[in-house]
Every structure is written in C-alpha cells, then in structure tokens.
Amino acid sequence: MVVKRNNKSAIVKTTQNNLLGITWMVAFTFFAATNNVIIKYASSNLHPFVIAFFSSAFSLLICIPFYLNYGRSVFVPKRPVLLLVRGFINSIATVAFFFALSSIPVATATSLSFLAPIIAVLLAALILHEKVGWRRWSAIVVGFLGVLVILRPGISVIGFGHLSALIAALAFGILFVILRQLGKTETVATVTIYLGVVMTPLTFIPALYFWRWPTSEEFLVLITIGLVGGVIHFCLAAALKWGAAPVVSPIDYMRLIWVVPIAYLVFDEIPDAFTWVGSVIVFGSATYIAIRVHDPNDCSTE
Numbered sequence: 001m002v003v004k005r006n007n008k009s010a011i012v013k014t015t016q017n018n019l020l021g022i023t024w025m026v027a028f029t030f031f032a033a034t035n036n037v038i039i040k041y042a043s044s045n046l047h048p049f050v051i052a053f054f055s056s057a058f059s060l061l062i063c064i065p066f067y068l069n070y071g072r073s074v075f076v077p078k079r080p081v082l083l084l085v086r087g088f089i090n091s092i093a094t095v096a097f098f099f100a101l102s103s104i105p106v107a108t109a110t111s112l113s114f115l116a117p118i119i120a121v122l123l124a125a126l127i128l129h130e131k132v133g134w135r136r137w138s139a140i141v142v143g144f145l146g147v148l149v150i151l152r153p154g155i156s157v158i159g160f161g162h163l164s165a166l167i168a169a170l171a172f173g174i175l176f177v178i179l180r181q182l183g184k185t186e187t188v189a190t191v192t193i194y195l196g197v198v199m200t201p202l203t204f205i206p207a208l209y210f211w212r213w214p215t216s217e218e219f220l221v222l223i224t225i226g227l228v229g230g231v232i233h234f235c236l237a238a239a240l241k242w243g244a245a246p247v248v249s250p251i252d253y254m255r256l257i258w259v260v261p262i263a264y265l266v267f268d269e270i271p272d273a274f275t276w277v278g279s280v281i282v283f284g285s286a287t288y289i290a291i292r293v294h295d296p297n298d299c300s301t302e
Contacts (some may be wrong), residue, residue, distance in 0.1 A: 009281055021243015025251040028235035033258035035228045036106050042221050043102035047210035049203065052095045054214070056199035058226020062234070063193040074193055076186040080206065086178045086191075087198025092170030095203065096164045103161025106263040107271040110256050111279035112165040117286040118143040118276055119173025139285045146281030149274055176240075183241045192234045200234070253283045 042051050077083050098106040118140055125131075147166075151158050182191050214222055239248045256279055263269040 006079045017242045018248075019158060020037060021239045021253060023242075024235045025243065025248040025255075026241035026254060028127055028232060028239055029252060029254035030258050031228050031232045031235060033110070033255045033262060034230060035225060036101055036110060036259060037229070038221060038225055039098055040101045040106055040263075041266065042218065042225065043098065046212065046214060046218060046222075047207070048095055048098035048102055049207040049210050050212065051098055051222065052091070052212060052215075053203040054208040054222040055094070055198055055229050056091075056203050058223050059230035059233070060193075060200065060226075060231030061195040061223075062227055063189075063196060073189070074189050077190050077194060077289050079182065080194075082178060083181060083186070083191070084102075084193040086175060086182065086199055087195055089178070089201060090169050090195060091199050092203045093168045094199070095206075096171065097168035100161045100165035100168060103159060104165065105269045105271065106259050106267070107256060107269060107279075108275055109161070109165045110259050111271075111275050111282065112147065112162070113169050113172065113255075114252065114282045114286055115143060115147055115166070116172035117176060118282070118289060119170055120176035121289050123173055124143030124177055135288050139288045142290075143282050143285030146278045146283075148153045148278075149281060149301065152274060171282040179237065179240055183237070188234060188237045191237045191266065192230065197232055200295065243264045252286075253279075256283075 039051060039055075097109065097113070100112070121136060122140055151162055179191070237249075260271060
C-alpha cells in the first residue's frame with residue numbers, strides 16, 4: 001500500500017511539473033514570436049549588433065525582482081565557467097538570428113530555428129558520446145532534409161540571412177545542451193541574470209563600430225525588446241527545468257503559429273508552401289527525437 005501511494009504521488013508530482021513546464025513553454029513561444037517581429041521592425045533602422053547590445057542591457061531590468069527576492073545569493077553560481085560559456089555562445093546565436101530576421105521573412109527564420117533541438121542531439125552524440133539509436137539518427141537525417149525543402153538550394157537563392165539563421169540554429173543547439181546541464185545545479189533566476197551580465201559587454205564591443213544613438217521611439221522599442229528578451233530566457237529556462245523534454249519540446253512549434261499572423265499584420269509577410277512543408281518536417285523530426293530521448297530501446301545500436 002505504501003509503495004502504491006508513493007508511486008501515485010510521484011505520478012501526480014510529475015504530471016504537475018510537466019503541466020508547469022508546458023505553461024512556461026507556451027509563454028516562451030508567444031513572447032519569442034512577438035519579439036522576433038519587434039526585432040525585425042527595429043532592424044530597418046538599427047544594426048543587429050546595436051540591437052543585440054541594447055537587448056542584453058535592458059534585459060537586466062527584468063532581473064531586478066530576482067535580486068530583491070533572492071538577494072546576493074543569486075549572483076553566486078555553482079558553475080560560473082559554464083554560465084560564461086553559455087553567455088558567449090548565446091551572444092553569437094542572438095546576433096546571427098538578428099541578422100537573419102533583418103534579411104529574410106520572420107516565418108522562414110523561425111522555421112530554420114527548429115533545427116536547433118536536432119543539432120543538440122547530434123552534438124550530444126558526437127561530443128558528449130551519448131548513445132543515439134538508428135531511429136533518432138534517421139530522424140536527424142529527415143530533419144536536415146526538411147531544411148533543404150525550406151532553402152531549396154539550386155532553385156532558390158540562399159542568402160546571408162539564411163546562413164545566419166543556420167548559424168543561430170547551431171548555436172541554439174549547443175545552448176540546449178548547456179541549459180540541460182545548468183538546470184541541474186543553478187536556479188532559473190541565476191541562469192537568467194548571468195545571461196544579461198555576460199552578453200552586455202560582449203555585444204557592446206562590436207556594436208561600437210556600427211553605433212548610432214537611437215531616437216526616442218527606437219529607444220522605447222529597444223527597451224521592449226530587452227524586457228521581452230529577459231522574459232523569454234526566463235520562460236525557456238523554467239520550461240526546461242520543470243517539464244520533461246519530450247513533453248515541452250513539441251510546444252516549440254507554436255512559435256510559427258504565433259509569428260505567422262503577427263508578421264502578416266505588421267509586414268504583410270505570408271510563408272510559402274515550401275516553408276510550411278519544410279518546417280513541419282523539421283519540427284516533426286525534432287518532436288520524434290524528443291519523444292524517444294528516454295526510450296531505452298533507442299539507446300541501442302540496432
């Protein structure tokens with residue numbers, strides 16, 4: 001009886017955690033989609049490096065409540081080096097994705113970013129030597145085929161914006177692996193705060209070369225980007241901390257669902273059929289990989 005009660009309590013707790021993770025992931029997709037549209041709007045007059053700097057600097061404002069709630073302990077991480085590495089890679093991912101948003105349709109950039117979790121599994125297998133069975137390897141191959149459907153090399157011109165989106169996806173894939181490790185030892189507040197602390201000086205240096213003081217309207221837009229960006233990173237860290245990856249990962253596709261109507265209203269952008277088909281293939285592969293992550297049969301080499 002005691003064992004049954006313990007099992008029931010564990011199931012209830014897991015379910016509650018997954019529901020909490022799903023809630024945070026839905027919030028992440030909405031804010032991420034909205035921020036992408038705002039960033040594209042800002043990039044019409046400001047350089048992506050400048051936007052990245054102000055975004056990082058203003059994201060620190062969202063951290064003030066954390067400091068008031070947790071005190072100085074929030075600035076005492078258990079894995080400071082990993083937090084620094086995460087901030088450096090996130091700077092690359094952010095700038096690359098901002099370049100993509102300034103050059104190609106928002107829906108296309110968003111679709112290519114779905115490659116990140118597939119890359120995360122690939123890197124975990126190659127670098128961390130995690131076991132990946134033939135089913136997930138097959139899903140990785142299918143995911144890359146989906147990218148080819150979106151890009152259509154040889155038929156459609158692949159520009160700098162597309163390459164920037166792929167670089168961002170690679171960096172985000174690395175970040176997924178790092179966030180999984182940080183979630184084991186760090187609080188969500190610490191992870192969120194140190195992102196802004198590290199990224200602000202890193203993005204300021206290249207931003208100086210393209211510097212132009214924003215107008216009052218642009219300044220308000222940049223503050224919005226920074227605040228929403230801080231909320232985005234908090235939501236993602238919370239989703240990965242509370243929810244199981246196979247449960248929360250499929251929710252990421254909602255970013256495209258949110259971004260399409262918003263981008264249409266603001267920029268009159270309509271994704272073509274290849275973008276829809278390719279994104280479904282990429283996301284389907286990523287979802288399949290997430291579902292099989294904890295399947296012991298897929299850890300074999302059969």
